[in-house]
Amino acid sequence: MDILDLLRSLAIIIIFAKFFGLLARKCKAPQVAGEIIAGLMIGPSLLNLVQDSDVISALAEIGVIILMFNAGLGTDLRQLMKTGVKATIIATVGVFVPLILGTVLYMCFYGFAAVGSQEFYKALFIGTIMTATSVSITVQALRELGKLKGLIGTTIVSAAIIDDVIGILVLTFVIGLSSNPSSSTSSDEGIVTEAISSTGVSDILGVAMSVVLFFIFAVGVGIITYKIFEKVDQRYRHTRRIPIAGLALCFAMSYIAERVFGVADITGAYVAGVILCSIDDSDYIARKMDINSYMLFGPIFFCSIGLQTNIKEMNLGILWFSIAFVLIALLGKIIGCGLSAKLLGFTGEDSIKIGIGMMTRGEVALIVAQKGLQVGMLSPEYFTSVILLIIVSSILTPIALKLLYERHGEADYTDFKHPVKPDVLLQAKAAGK
Amino acid sequence: MDILDLLRSLAIIIIFAKFFGLLARKCKAPQVAGEIIAGLMIGPSLLNLVQDSDVISALAEIGVIILMFNAGLGTDLRQLMKTGVKATIIATVGVFVPLILGTVLYMCFYGFAAVGSQEFYKALFIGTIMTATSVSITVQALRELGKLKGLIGTTIVSAAIIDDVIGILVLTFVIGLSSNPSSSTSSDEGIVTEAISSTGVSDILGVAMSVVLFFIFAVGVGIITYKIFEKVDQRYRHTRRIPIAGLALCFAMSYIAERVFGVADITGAYVAGVILCSIDDSDYIARKMDINSYMLFGPIFFCSIGLQTNIKEMNLGILWFSIAFVLIALLGKIIGCGLSAKLLGFTGEDSIKIGIGMMTRGEVALIVAQKGLQVGMLSPEYFTSVILLIIVSSILTPIALKLLYERHGEADYTDFKHPVKPDVLLQAKAAGK
Numbered sequence: 001m002d003i004l005d006l007l008r009s010l011a012i013i014i015i016f017a018k019f020f021g022l023l024a025r026k027c028k029a030p031q032v033a034g035e036i037i038a039g040l041m042i043g044p045s046l047l048n049l050v051q052d053s054d055v056i057s058a059l060a061e062i063g064v065i066i067l068m069f070n071a072g073l074g075t076d077l078r079q080l081m082k083t084g085v086k087a088t089i090i091a092t093v094g095v096f097v098p099l100i101l102g103t104v105l106y107m108c109f110y111g112f113a114a115v116g117s118q119e120f121y122k123a124l125f126i127g128t129i130m131t132a133t134s135v136s137i138t139v140q141a142l143r144e145l146g147k148l149k150g151l152i153g154t155t156i157v158s159a160a161i162i163d164d165v166i167g168i169l170v171l172t173f174v175i176g177l178s179s180n181p182s183s184s185t186s187s188d189e190g191i192v193t194e195a196i197s198s199t200g201v202s203d204i205l206g207v208a209m210s211v212v213l214f215f216i217f218a219v220g221v222g223i224i225t226y227k228i229f230e231k232v233d234q235r236y237r238h239t240r241r242i243p244i245a246g247l248a249l250c251f252a253m254s255y256i257a258e259r260v261f262g263v264a265d266i267t268g269a270y271v272a273g274v275i276l277c278s279i280d281d282s283d284y285i286a287r288k289m290d291i292n293s294y295m296l297f298g299p300i301f302f303c304s305i306g307l308q309t310n311i312k313e314m315n316l317g318i319l320w321f322s323i324a325f326v327l328i329a330l331l332g333k334i335i336g337c338g339l340s341a342k343l344l345g346f347t348g349e350d351s352i353k354i355g356i357g358m359m360t361r362g363e364v365a366l367i368v369a370q371k372g373l374q375v376g377m378l379s380p381e382y383f384t385s386v387i388l389l390i391i392v393s394s395i396l397t398p399i400a401l402k403l404l405y406e407r408h409g410e411a412d413y414t415d416f417k418h419p420v421k422p423d424v425l426l427q428a429k430a431a432g433k
Numbered sequence: 434m435d436i437l438d439l440l441r442s443l444a445i446i447i448i449f450a451k452f453f454g455l456l457a458r459k460c461k462a463p464q465v466a467g468e469i470i471a472g473l474m475i476g477p478s479l480l481n482l483v484q485d486s487d488v489i490s491a492l493a494e495i496g497v498i499i500l501m502f503n504a505g506l507g508t509d510l511r512q513l514m515k516t517g518v519k520a521t522i523i524a525t526v527g528v529f530v531p532l533i534l535g536t537v538l539y540m541c542f543y544g545f546a547a548v549g550s551q552e553f554y555k556a557l558f559i560g561t562i563m564t565a566t567s568v569s570i571t572v573q574a575l576r577e578l579g580k581l582k583g584l585i586g587t588t589i590v591s592a593a594i595i596d597d598v599i600g601i602l603v604l605t606f607v608i609g610l611s612s613n614p615s616s617s618t619s620s621d622e623g624i625v626t627e628a629i630s631s632t633g634v635s636d637i638l639g640v641a642m643s644v645v646l647f648f649i650f651a652v653g654v655g656i657i658t659y660k661i662f663e664k665v666d667q668r669y670r671h672t673r674r675i676p677i678a679g680l681a682l683c684f685a686m687s688y689i690a691e692r693v694f695g696v697a698d699i700t701g702a703y704v705a706g707v708i709l710c711s712i713d714d715s716d717y718i719a720r721k722m723d724i725n726s727y728m729l730f731g732p733i734f735f736c737s738i739g740l741q742t743n744i745k746e747m748n749l750g751i752l753w754f755s756i757a758f759v760l761i762a763l764l765g766k767i768i769g770c771g772l773s774a775k776l777l778g779f780t781g782e783d784s785i786k787i788g789i790g791m792m793t794r795g796e797v798a799l800i801v802a803q804k805g806l807q808v809g810m811l812s813p814e815y816f817t818s819v820i821l822l823i824i825v826s827s828i829l830t831p832i833a834l835k836l837l838y839e840r841h842g843e844a845d846y847t848d849f850k851h852p853v854k855p856d857v858l859l860q861a862k863a864a865g866k
Contacts, residue, residue, distance in 0.1 A: 002487075003494045004692050010495075011684035018677050054435075058488040061436045062443075240727055244451050247728060251444035259437050291724045294673055295680060 002055075009050045010300070016042050017299035032140045033395045035299055039306020040391070052307045056300060063301030064136055064362075065269040066293050069250040071139045071157055072273015073286040074148055086344045087158035093340040094159065094358050095131045095166045098332025102127030105328045109321055121174065125377045128174050129369050129386055130329040132167030134362025135160035136266075136301075141398035142357070145405050151413050152350055156357040159337065164267050164364060171368055174377075190262025214261035218253070222275040225249060233281045242281045243288040249276070264364060305362070305394060309387045322385040326392050333359040349408040356400045360393045361386075435488075442483045443733070449475050450732035465573045466828045468732055472739020473824070485740045489733060496734030497569055497795075498702040499726050502683040504572045504590060505706015506719040509582055519777045520591035526773040527592065527791050528564045528599045531765025535560030538761045542754055554607065558810045561607050562802050562819055563762040565600030567795025568593035569699075569734075574831035575790070578838050584846050585783055589790035592770065597700055597797060604801055607810075623695025647694035651686070655708040658682060666714045675714050676721040682709070697797060738795070738827065742820045755818040759825050766792040782841040789833045793826045794819075 016038040024034025042049040050056075106123035113119035135157055142148040142156070192213055196206035233242055250272040257268025276282055314322070338355025342348060369386045372378030449471035457467025475482040483489075539556035546552035568590055575581040575589070625646055629639035666675055683705040690701025709715055747755070771788025775781060802819045805811030 003491060004688055004698065006491055007684045007688040007698060011681050011688060014677060014681040018674060055488050055491040058436060058439055241451060244447060244728060248444050248447040251440045255437055255440040255444060265437065265440060288724055288728060291721055292728055295677060295721060295725055
């Protein structure tokens with residue numbers, strides 16, 4: 001009979017998500033914000049119509065993966081190359097500013113602790129939760145604005161991807177420092193990381209090596225897969241087998257990334273998209289994936305964020321901390337990413353856009369928090385703060401981005417430090433909806 | 434980490450299903466047969482690469498529902514009206530012939546039992562499993578052949594829908610007779626059925642009343658929904674909200690059908706499709722649903738049939754019974770439906786097509802068997818026979834239908850008992866791919 005409850009939940013999610021999505025658009029806010037509010041409405045916070053279940057979580061996870069795959073498919077590889085160095089700098093600064101601010105915040109609330117003490121690591125963990133940007137909501141917002149393929153869009157997406165990698169490194173670093181190396185954490189780290197760890201190499205170096213190995217693997221698989229897809233695509237243009245094989249590649253890369261290399265599955269999905277972004281049928285695949293996404297998986301993912309929250313369970317102490325936590329987390333990214341973007345030559349307005357685009361947190365922050373709970377570095381009550389951060393950033397970011405783009409548009413970076421041929425830029429402009 | 438196993442399973446399912454689907458098409462067999470074989474290959478019977486899980490079952494169930502919704506969307510209402518009486522007769526005969534043959538079969542194997550004894554009801558239950566046709570595989574096969582909208586296609590689909598209703602009536606009848614009325618079975622029967630039962634009306638009459646009430650409800654909802662959709666459709670032609678709202682209606686009707694009225698959820702999904710089959714955008718909705726179906730949900734559903742089987746667990750005793758069970762179940766439908774079709778004026782070739790189209794069993798037979806296990810009327814070992822029946826009928830039916838259509842095509846029924854205007858037939862012909 002479980003399936004009946006699922007059907008009921010799906011019907012409610014689809015109706016509410018679409019209704020509030022359209023309502024949000026009427027109010028000049030992006031649909032995504034409406035869908036998250038829909039999730040809050042039907043979740044335990046208000047109407048309690050839908051309970052989060054294993055199957056809904058799984059559907060939401062598939063939704064994230066398809067979103068990231070689509071983001072990868074929409075990548076302009078030449079643009080990514082162009083933004084690579086800048087994105088890495090922005091991501092790195094954007095990781096360490098909130099990491100430090102978050103640690104200090106916890107100490108301000110609960111007393112300063114000596115470096116190396118258990119309390120210090122708890123503080124450091126609060127900072128760690130703030131590090132990883134969740135790009136999916138920004139991607140959706142940028143897509144709605146038609147700015148995903150622009151220089152800023154590409155910079156944000158690449159920075160967020162690099163930021164995930166750094167975030168996971170930081171997480172492993174913090175957990176490794178606080179507990180016995182290679183004991184409490186090895187089970188979730190991926191086969192390669194575990195193998196490296198067991199050879200006596202320190203955890204941090206081990207994770208770093210497995211990340212490098214993943215990207216070497218991805219380039220290898222990418223070149224072979226790209227060649228196969230290109231050949232099949234020329235013979236069977238616009239047939240069903242192209243998007244189906246693409247989706248299989250997406251799931252396979254997500255699985256391998258996390259299981260084998262300990263890199264987040266969404267990074268694997270994004271990489272799968274990037275591998276296919278240059279074949280002729282990449283737009284065709286993206287269109288088919290998009291239909292899967294907006295019909296069912298997208299609304300389920302965005303609603304599920306709201307479903308996981310119960311606003312009623314908040315108490316005053318945790319409320320004040322949560323508000324400070326959210327503010328610091330948002331400001332940390334805006335300052336860290338925005339400032340470094342400004343120093344790298346972006347205009348002031350565009351630097352703010354990048355800072356705001358990077359301030360969204362999502363499933364990665366949740367995964368980090370869950371990991372913290374698991375290894376005993378985070379008390380369950382801080383979970384609410386994380387969910388609040390996800391909701392606030394998910395709602396604010398698309399609205400702020402829309403307002404900023406409406407006011408300023410995007411500066412022309414034709415004469416940017418790494419010059420690209422004008423026809424490439426024109427092409428990228430024409431491709432953006 | 435459960436999500437990683439899911440991603441791995443999905444990647445494997447998609448790759449194998451598409452590969453064997455294409456291979457089947459190369460061998461002039463329908464893709465569906467290939468996808469079921471793919472499920473057998475990757476399941477416990479052979480490679481054991483994928484384990485059936487709650488999430489995969491749920492995705493498969495969503496797949497069935499989308500398939501049935503699409504079948505409903507493709508309905509030509511005028512054709513359905515035309516085939517209504519004939520379909521009811523075909524369905525009724527097609528239910529009772531295998532019911533009797535199945536009961537006799539069990540008695541032949543395990544000794545004749547007095548009417549009313551526990552053994553008699555066990556025998557009757559074997560017959561009951563054989564009653565309900567599963568139309569989804571036939572629908573897919575007919576769609577691949579471009580014959581879904583023809584007179585025979587419509588007859589089969591309508592007969593299979595009516596047959597489900599009769600099958601559920603028979604199930605309730607058999608369970609009701611063998612056990613204490615309204616005790617062991619009431620929990621799964623739907624709110625209306627339960628309410629009627631509790632008023633003292635006999636179970637059989639209660640179920641009959643709730644089925645009638647469901648169709649009254651469906652007509653009421655149908656008229657209102659149709660009017661709303663027609664208006665929205667005229668204003669927002671070809672926008673995302675049309676298929677999204679359609680999908681929500683499909684899930685809602687599936688839920689209400691089973692939870693409130695005790696009618697199978699797939700019947701609800703089909704009815705939702707029929708409600709929308711006459712709006713201008715019905716083809717647009719069907720196309721979007723079809724993409725969802727062939728990309729992910731379809732392959733998962735057809736693979737999951739193979740996944741549920743473990744050929745290795747068979748022993749010789751149950752093997753002989755299973756072979757006889759499968760033969761009788763297939764022949765029962767061919768004789769019952771084919772003969773009544775012939776008597777109703779179809780040509781000999783087309784009567785065989787109808788008989789063969791009706792011989793597929795699927796999720797409904799499984800649900801009936803599971804119900805039997807639950808109330809103690811079926812031993813677990815007969816489960817393998819049911820799965821074998823599903824697999825054999827799923828593989829044979831599409832192949833047989835394809836061969837029959839290639840040899841004979843479809844007779845011209847323009848002068849059929851209930852004459853239709855030639856332009857309606859031409860329209861239906863033009864709409865078939």
